[in-house]
């Protein structure tokens with residue numbers, strides 16, 4: 001018995017000596033690259049995301065698996081690509097499509113972590129996938145804060161934004177931040193996986209006035225656009241820009257185009273929309289700052305991995321398009337930052353293309369957790385150690401059945417279900433203004449890229 005006791009004591013001590021790192025997992029809804037250190041927009045102000053980036057590695061080419069909340073998040077959280085799960089739109093439910101999936105949080109729970117979360121991690125009804133959580137904070141919700149609409153605008157004007165006369169703590173993301181901060185203050189009996197999901201900068205872009213004050217309308221810059229940019233798109237691409245596509249495949253395009261860009265221009269709201277999105281990003285950044293400060297005060301920062309991700313990008317007039325719902329760079333690229341006490345470079349940008357689907361295997365690798373079979377991503381550990389190393393595998397992005405984009409460091413190749421194609425050379429054309437797909441000298445390039453297209457799945 002004494003020998004057994006000794007062994008148990010040694011085992012216990014070893015377990016403490018090599019305690020697993022904690023994870024602070026921060027998801028941000030609809031955040032594109034308009035973040036200070038990524039230079040996506042000259043007016044972006046995100047001091048807190050920037051200081052996190054200084055502690056770790058920030059990816060300049062991180063892409064979602066799908067340019068929409070539900071399929072992007074289900075893919076990120078299960079490690080299963082949309083072309084395998086058939087989760088293409090916001091209507092599909094996690095447990096209907098993937099009943100046996102082991103979510104990232106489930107895997108951490110099974111590995112001895114205390115897994116807690118608040119806010120938007122999953123989308124919609126999957127939010128309360130209770131197998132994923134030890135504790136999930138069901139916020140009582142915030143009061144409805146109404147934006148005072150400019151009475152000079154016609155009723156038809158699309159203006160889902162405006163300043164609010166309330167405090168951060170009256171906003172849902174503020175309430176959830178406070179809960180996360182309280183959890184960080186508690187004594188921790190086990191390693192923790194703490195997930196904070198922000199609902200901003202998703203529409204509506206209504207946040208306290210002080211964040212609008214950070215971005216005065218004078219001096220706001222429009223994003224780069226090209227007149228006639230849609231002229232060289234295949235029919236499917238042009239429809240994605242102008243209409244509403246249903247990626248779940250029941251119907252292709254809404255009969256009535258939503259025409260956001262036409263509406264914004266007609267009502268002289270382009271700069272105001274950009275101001276409101278920038279203000280909402282600054283609000284989200286401030287909430288992230290509160291949580292990072294709480295981590296620093298908690299005494300756990302020295303043993304906590306922080307990962308921050310957006311779920312996809314967002315157009316504000318590029319390709320005459322607003323929102324996400326498309327396979328271009330602007331719809332699909334999003335911030336991704338890792339910081340860790342060990343094994344992650346400090347203050348580095350990584351230019352290699354990576355996918356949000358890589359987060360799952362990366363966190364298992366960084367925390368020394370058992371690998372899981374069937375994950376479609378790959379661990380980024382080697383890139384986090386050395387962000388300049390070679391990285392061969394391109395990113396696959398899917399939007400609905402058989403519509404895919406393949407992204408390498410230089411090229412983006414899009415093929416739609418009807419055979420329409422786009423090819424962009426990011427080295428010469430980072431804004432994706434010139435579609436090279438129909439030029440014969442690029443056919444070899446296209447064929448190389450098309451080898452990465454997922455095998456066709458004929459039924460949804």
Ligand SMILES: [Ca+2]
Pocket residue numbers: 228229230231232233432433434435
């Ligand atoms: Ca074009």
